[in-house]
Each structure stands twice: as C-alpha cells, then as structure tokens.
Amino acid sequence: MKDILLGNEAVAAGAYAAGVKVVSSYPGTPSTEITEAAARYDRIWCEWAPNEKVALEVAIGASLAGARAMTCMKHVGLNVAADPLFTSSYTGVNGGLVIVVADDPGMHSSQNEQDSRHYARAAKLPLFEPADSQECQDMVLAAFDLSERFDTPVLVRLSTRVSHTRSPVALAEVREQTVKEYHKDVAKHVMMPAMAIARHAAVEQRLLQLARDAAGLDQHEIEIRSEKLGIVTAGIASQYVRDALPDASVFKLGLVWPLPVTALRDFAAKVGRLVVVEELDPVIETEMKAAGIACEGKDLFTPLGEYSVALLRRVLSGQPNPEPALPREQLGTAPPRPPVMCAGCPHKGLFMALSRLKLIVTGDIGCYTLGAINPTNAMDTCVCMGASVGMAHGMDKATDGAFSRRTVAVIGDSTFLHSGMTGLLNSVYNHSDSTILILDNSITGMTGHQQNPATGRDIRLREAPAVDLEALCRVLGAASVRVVDPADTWQVEKVVSEEVARPGVSVVIARRPCALIPTGKGRPENAVQLDRDRCRRCKACIRIMCPALTAGPDGYPVIDPNSCNGCGLCIRVCRFDALKLGGDRS
C-alpha cells in the first residue's frame, strides 16, 4: 500500500513495522511529529519524557530488557542526551535501539546549526541519513536490524527538509512485536572501569566490522553516469544533486558512518573529478581525505545554511538558473512578517512589565524568546534549555549581588521541568539572590502543544499526575513562591519588583494557559469592545502589538472579534477606560 507521509511520520511507520515497543522523546522542531505519529499506533508505548537524557535512558532500559526501542529529538536535544549516548555505545543492546536526531540547517526554528553527524564519530555509532519519506521508513527498519546484528545503538539523522516534506511511501510489511529474553550481563551492562576497558575494545572492533560487513543493510545507491564528475553525497543534499547534475555519477550514502572507504575508493577511481556535497560540516570529506581519497568539498561549498539546486548549478554545472518572470528587484520590497506573540498570549503582559522595570532578563527556549524583540525588547540572553536559571545566578555572583537586584530569569513550564529544576536547586544551595519567573502556560507551546509533567495529561491525552510547581519550587528550597496572572501586567510589575528586592531565591509563577489551547481560547462574544467617545487615540493599546488589535486609518484601535481572546491586557493598559470586555454590559 502506498501512502503519502511526512518524513517524520515515515520514521514512525518504519519503527512500527520494525516492531518497536517503547518510544520515549522530548519534543523539538523539526523532530516532534515522529513521536506524535508513533503514538497513533496502539501497540507502541509512547511517552513524552521531561528531557532527552531521560528519554534515551528509558529507551536504553527498554532495549536491554529485550524490546526494540526508539527515542527522537532535535539536534540540540542530542547534546542533552550525550551522556547516556556515549556509554550506551559500550553497553550495546539487546532489543534494537534507534536514536533519531533531526538537524536544522538554515535554523528555521533553532538556536544553532550544529551537525549531529559528529556524534556518530565521537560515540563510535553507526548513522543513517535518509533523503525522503520512503528512505525514512526503510532506513529506520534497517537501523533496527543493524542495531541487533552488530549489538549497537544506531543513529538516524534527519534534517528539516526531510522531516517536514511529505512524499509517497510504499508501506513496509509489519513485523511482530517481540521481546527478547533478558540476560543479566554485568561485564557488558555495568560500565565501571574494569568492564568498560574491555567494552571499549569491543566498540573499536565493532566499528571495523561495520565498515566491512554492513552490506545488505547499508542502503547505499551508486549510479555511474559521467566519467568526468562524481559526487559523494547523502540525505537531503543528494536530492539537490540529482536535480542540478542529472549527468553526474553519484555515490549516495545511506549508512554515512562508518564510511564504506573501499567502495568509495573504487568509485573515485571511476571518475575524473570527485566532489563531496554535504550540508553543514565536512564530515564525509574529512574522512575521505584522511583515507587518502582526493576530493573537493568545502573549498567549493559553504558550511552555512541549506543548499539548493541553484547553488549546485552555479558551482558545478555552469548551467544557467531559471530567470524569474517577476524579478524581485522590479517588485519592490514587502514589509516583513516576523512571528509575534499571539492574541491573548499570556507572555505579553509579563514581558511588558519586565520592559517597564528595565530588568536584565536571562531568557530560555520557547515562544517567550519573542520577548527579546519588539515591542518589549526585554531579554538579554538565550542559550539553551534551562540556561536562564543558572545564568541569573552566575550574574549575581559575578557582580557580588549587584545584578541580583535587577535581574530575573524567565523559563517556561516545560523548559523548567526539562532542565531548569536543577538550576534552581543550585541557586538555592549556593546562596543565590536570584529571581526566577516560571511562565506556566500549561503546555509545551513552541513545538505545537505537547503535554508535559505539569499539564495533567500524557501523550495520548489520558489523565496523568500533574506536578505541583509551587510545591516543587518550595521543596527545592525557594524562599518565596508566588503566583500571578501575567495578563494583569501591573500586578506582575508589583510582584516582580518585590521579589527582585527580596534576598534569597524567589520564584514567581506567571500562570495563564496558552491562548491556542482549549482552556486558553477566547470566545468572539467576549471580545473586547471600544468606546469611541472615551478613546483619546493615545495608542497605548496599539503598542501591545496584539494581532487582534490594530491601528485603524483614523487612529482608533480596530479589534478583530474573531482573533481577540478576551485576555484583557489592552483594557488594563487603557488609562481612559475606553475598552471593555464584550458581554460585560456594566
């Protein structure tokens, strides 16, 4: 049967067909839909873990117990999971273990552009790189088989264009879900020096075997055409190669690590000029050169961003690129349309308060990172998940407490549970004076509304225990824990300024559900209404930058009742009482 699937859905289909039993992940664009799709197969145990490290540990446990297991994450998530990753390479597997990592060349939705293939080399693990949805399914199947045959976890690397492109998939035959017998094996599964020394030797041996004996599972495609030009490529870059250079000979790698050096050397001998086309870092190129295979690569192509057919044509074929019928220079520029906080977004009122207080704000990863730009410009840093908490403490200590009187950390509910909790523990333990604002919108918003341990639902929306954030912060030792409604921007201002002045570690939980989830959605009949007689056209409400409230041609605000969520932020900033909630006839 043929279906049309997102690359991410095809990964889930491949895992399902392979008989996977346990999938544990933390959401992250562009990887999120894999685990959501896996949760649609009843026989798979699926879960959102609080972070990628926990997710991988769950998968390792499931694998050693004998089941096929998978974890999926974005590239930066693999940094979080790196600790168990490296040592799981030593323990090997019982049931097949596949780690899917989605890179984001071009940074459509990420804070850096790292190339995850380096992890394959560093952790000495095999890595597949599919180029479309069919290959996503097929390579995940091959990855499970390879994992069990060579007793190794296997990485599958995606990129945004592969993850988020739909293409046809001939669905694989679904295999039975089997759980192998569990064997206690201290020498292999308890990694302390005496055992690990022996396992390291086994890992090195395994890499050599993989390079030699992976045939049948390696998924390479070798097409000999032109003798003049040969291309070595993999993943999404191979798609651009095939469109731009239809006459070139192509060695498209499926298993990118370890490289099939002998086969590549044979291929090199058949072509005059050999070029490696890979997005981001010269991983394949460097290894080929180390093996003594002469080739070109990053001397021709950039390590930055995504490649394109036009780029390859320009650099390699000399063929002209098509001329647009409507050239940009003749059309004039279109005003940009950057993403903004939604109408009713609970983060808006909070950031307006921080902006008025002129605080130093250590930021974190989530929708609220938009607080860094117009109109609030209220964020100083954004590094990684959980970083805001530790960084605020560091600023406190660097300035002998001077910064603590004007610094706050902001972090979302899901991000706090991911890796902010340990930061809070550290701040408490190490005599910090920092103030931490937990932006609790009751969902993992940025990645498209996944449940988390604070929402009271699991991945399949069944009821689940919800962590009590106030109790959690108190038990970690916060001296003060207060809850505010972020839409009440004046109250936020008051509470935050009190807490910043207070010695010790304070936590302020700004609680209001995301405007896009059922509990946060507004109703058109409750939309805010304007009293034109009272409005002085001061534009205070316009400056909120609410998508539901814009400046009309006559200077009066215009409210779109279908977008307005009735959060009341504009009512609170209006000094002339010209705005009121619909349905409120008083």
Add this chain to the structure above:
Amino acid sequence: MIKKLDLVLAGVGGQGTLVAGKLLGRVALKEGLDVRVSEVHGMAQRGGSVITYVRMGPKVHSPVVEPGQADVILAFEQLEALRWAHLLARGGVLLMNESRVVPMSVGMGQARYPEGVADRLQQVGDGRATVRSLDATGLAREAGSEKAVNIVMLGAMAHCLAIGPEVFIEAIADVFSPRLQDLNRKAFEAGFAIMKENTGV
C-alpha cells in the same frame, strides 16, 4: 502524463496552506505521480509568513521550489504574493487572493501596506506571466466559512492544471471529515467557477 508541476502556496499562519498542500499531495498520488510537499512548521501558528512547496512529476527529487521555477503560485494574501512572486517561472500563473492580512509593523503604523499589488504584479509580469486576483475570502464566506479560503484557491488553481477537478473532489473526500466535505466541495467549485468566468474557458 504531467512532466513536471512546481507549485507554491504562500500565506500567513492560520490560512490553511498546510491543509491545501496535504490535499495536493493526495491529488498527485491519485494521478500516479511522484510528489514532494515541503512545509516549514516552526512559526506557522504565530502569524508568520508560511510557504509550502508542492512538486510533482514522474520522479521528483528536491522538495524546494526555487526562484523562477514555479508553474503556479497560489498567494493567499496580497503581501505574500509580493514576497514570493520571484519564484514564478516565465509563462507561469500567479493567483492572488485579494484579501489583506496586516502584519504587525503595519498594524502599529510603522510600515505601510503596499497599494496596488495586483497592478504592480501585472505590469512587471506583462508578457512573461499570467497574474489573476480573486476574492477567495468572499467566495469562501459564500460557500459557508471563510476558513475554506484555501480550498477556494485550490479550485482556482485546478482550473489552470491538466488534472481533472474530479480528482480534487476525491482528494477532498479523503482529507476532510464528512462534516466538512460539503463546505469544502462548494468552496472548491466556487474557485473553479470564478476562474472559468475570468478566463472564459
């Protein structure tokens, strides 16, 4: 059989470009064609500019439609038509919904929404491309809901393609729940009919 068809759906988060792309993927599958529907999810729900590429043919590789390559651009909004028009190939068709979604910079009075977008596109494209604008939002409203603007636009596009409208109707039946099928079929037919009127064929 269609040799190659490169389509671009350009809109704003919430306008239904992703669903339209999904539907075109179904259409290609029904026609026995290879297809790539490339979406960028990250900022879709936060009012950002959203672009979806659809490429179909006997065999398709790259999922991206690049400058000067699109056979048809469906712009769900005027500004997005202006932003992505350079993707259109010579001889291509740009269909623009006349509605406007005001970006924040304009809403706050810091930038002006460009006037006369349709005329500008017409002038620049004169002799090299076909530019048509239509009130797809109004047609969707008449069909039952403004939310069906994406399917009105698909109807208009279907009129320009060598794929029968019945294939689209089937795809609509595949993609939408029974409750929404009537509305979307009507929306599709309204888009198809308006192009028929416009072009007289």
